[in-house]
Amino acid sequence: MYEASPVEKGAPVEWKLPPREFYEALGYDGMKDLMYRFYDEIYDSGIANFFPQDEEEFDKVKEKNALFFIELCGGPKVYNEAASGTDLNEYMLRIHDQFSIYDKSRFEWLGCMETALRATDIDQKLKDEFWDYLEKFSKLTVNSFTDGSTYYATTAV
Numbered sequence: 001m002y003e004a005s006p007v008e009k010g011a012p013v014e015w016k017l018p019p020r021e022f023y024e025a026l027g028y029d030g031m032k033d034l035m036y037r038f039y040d041e042i043y044d045s046g047i048a049n050f051f052p053q054d055e056e057e058f059d060k061v062k063e064k065n066a067l068f069f070i071e072l073c074g075g076p077k078v079y080n081e082a083a084s085g086t087d088l089n090e091y092m093l094r095i096h097d098q099f100s101i102y103d104k105s106r107f108e109w110l111g112c113m114e115t116a117l118r119a120t121d122i123d124q125k126l127k128d129e130f131w132d133y134l135e136k137f138s139k140l141t142v143n144s145f146t147d148g149s150t151y152y153a154t155t156a157v
């Protein structure tokens with residue numbers, strides 16, 4: 001697997017946005033393609049149960065996810081959603097509060113991204129930078145721990 005370290009509950013996480021060059025290398029359709037392939041992996045993964053089982057609902061999440069990443073990486077502001085007027089990254093964390101996400105699930109999630117990224121033909125350096133964002137930001141989505149406790153991180157440091 002690409003490098004990934006475990007979550008330390010409550011520890012600050014220094015993350016930074018993926019570079020705009022990542023979006024520019026892929027383009028709008030390339031980003032969609034990447035994210036659709038990622039969701040195909042999710043569908044066949046051990047965390048598929050977290051996601052809607054109804055195909056139409058699953059497709060909606062898939063589309064929203066693609067638009068989010070396009071906007072996040074400096075593409076057009078197509079995600080918006082209820083997020084407009086709030087901080088996009090904080091909003092994204094709060095979306096995940098409704099699910100019990102353990103580090104184990106995060107590793108599965110990252111594994112799906114890794115598979116999708118490996119099959120993406122762009123400069124490895126750009127993939128590494130994108131991965132760095134994913135590996136770190138995803139730590140903040142982990143809210144459930146094996147000792148039975150919960151902790152909801154924020155983007156404020």
Ligand code: HEM
Nearest residue numbers: 047050051052061064065068101105106109134137138141
């Ligand atoms: C870098 C970290 C992550 C980012 C940027 C991210 C991004 C997103 C986005 C954009 C959506 C769609 C939001 C919408 O409905 O508008 C979403 C939904 C979701 N994500 Fe994540 N995610 C991350 C990590 C994770 C991890 C580690 C899990 C582990 C299971 C996860 C599970 C889910 C689930 C279950 C949904 C919602 C499905 C539904 O609406 O029913 N995410 N995420």
